[in-house]
Amino acid sequence: MALYGYTIGDVDVNSTLAGEQFQVYRFLIPVPPVSARIISPELVGTVTVNVTGNPDLEGLGTNYTNGRVSAVNEPNFGGTTVRVSSIDRPFPSPAPVAVTQNRVPATLNRFGSETGADFGRDFSVATNPPAVLYNLGANADASDGPVGTSLYKLGLSGTSANTIQIIDATPTAAETAGTTPTNPGIYADGLAVDNLTPGRTRAFGSDFSNVDGDGAQLHKVDLLTGQLSAPIQLRDSETNQLLAANKDSGLAFTRVPFPGNTDTSPQRLIALLENGFLYEITGYEDELNASGLSLGSATGTNGAGFATATLIGVVNLPNALSGSTDYEGFTIVNEGING
Template sequence: MALYGYTIGEDRDKNPNNGKQLDVYRFLIPSAPGGSITPTRVGTVNLAGTVTNADLEGLATNPTTGRISAVNEARATNPPNPIDPAVIVVNNVDQPFAPATVLATRTPSNLLRFGFESGADFGGTPTALYNISGNKTANLGGEPVGSSLYKITTANPGTISLVDSTPTSAEIRGTQPTNPGKFADGLAIDNLNPGNTRAFASDFHTSDGNGNNLYKVDLLTGQLSAPIALRTPSGQPLNVDADSGLSFTNVGSQRLIGWLETGAIYEITGYQDELAASGLGLGSATGTNGAGFATATLLGNVNLPNVASAVQYEGFTIVNE
């Protein structure tokens, strides 16, 4: 058995008249920092050309089945007319490759997801597929910076709902985030430790004005904690600016792995005190690990076709195979 990472690209030919061809790649997760990593294409998800927001930015591994599902981004990338026409869940995009597409039903019916970027992971009790969506800049459709968490049930076709204790009409319509000013586009849920409620979201952007951070996620209320700043192994603030993915390893000694759309893989350590802390008051001057800080160590770079320049690879998850 070995740990493999999976990612998925944008439409390969960028031709709206030719449907969407989204290639899925698989690669070994390094055990220590090294050089370049060679991926293998395991299949291609084909979606109809009429799906305007078909980028499958959220990848997640189901802890029960071991299979991967993908969730599309919340909005079309065509400001100033943002739309959220369909919540697409594509199952089994791992190896063996056998994708099946379902459309989640909105609850309530006027629910629209907030934001233009997405991350996803399975977790909770009972197990559900969680999707975090957000904006990293305020000029996307005129919406503010922020994030909202959504819950998609695993039934077919399943339902999607906003995770929030007291949602407002603007939050339900997707014009305001439930976490204003806190952008995240990667999501990792801890399925090894008891409770299945511990989760982190990632932000590897400097363009949103608050640097590179992790956030603890409350799966019951949808709230993000105060930021946990990411540092390099030398103690300097991490300074990268790219869309991200985030995933826990799902076997043995648990690891938290971050992903950039450029193919860079980071291992995140030093968050243990924050992981075990109660509540969401993180980022304050408490704990023994540097209070609100975690270390991001570059493990290597995955050599993906046309990475970043022509094709972005934003989704990320890990499977033990």
């Protein structure tokens, strides 16, 4: 098996067509030990989003039931939430269709202007919890409104199919309306759910931006309550200092145990920054295994509240380094060596 990352650019590549046309790229994830190198991506296909505001496809996740990739558009206050499925190889022909997610309750609006997404089990269902697509709505810049993050779930089957709901025990009217986050002051725009060892707190949100003033970090995510933990600071493996990145990010685990997947490699946690920089995160295990939403044990390898980020490559995505095109969504698929 081989690991491939997927991402989507945020620039409309054909303004003559209705909506916005976003390009999907695929690239090989390096296998450690490896020194950072330039990684060449492959154009997989183009997705059209034609909804209110034409927001970008920033949230990507790999479905553990079938191994296929779905994307969610970024929050756009009062706008439509859409999910686009099967955007990995083999790319559908005709191009995949954006499916509208119906708001439950009808007054629901997603919070923020940034997003992350990943598949996981719906822990509000006690027996045989179904797969849902979790979605972060986040805002890092106080000039755009309150800094914070809210968690949502997009239903995929049964009576909840094509719905979106906020995850909070007792959401306020403002939280439901999308004007206030359920996690004030905590920002995360990348989401990775550990489906290899499922659990309601076996998920991370990532924040590589310093717009909110607190540097690069992870947060544990409670998939049942929607709570995000206090920060787990990221240290640069080269300097052992706090990582200075200041970019939007996507986050993904490497192990997605869908049927027929024979991958038995160790679990890895990878982040893609909007400029194509690819980081592997290690030393997070104490945080993920800790009970509740604490920072983890004080006896961990890196001490409580810290993990290490190592640059493993730079994906040579079109116009990424110049900043004229951003690549914020990220997920990983286990594929055959020959694709």
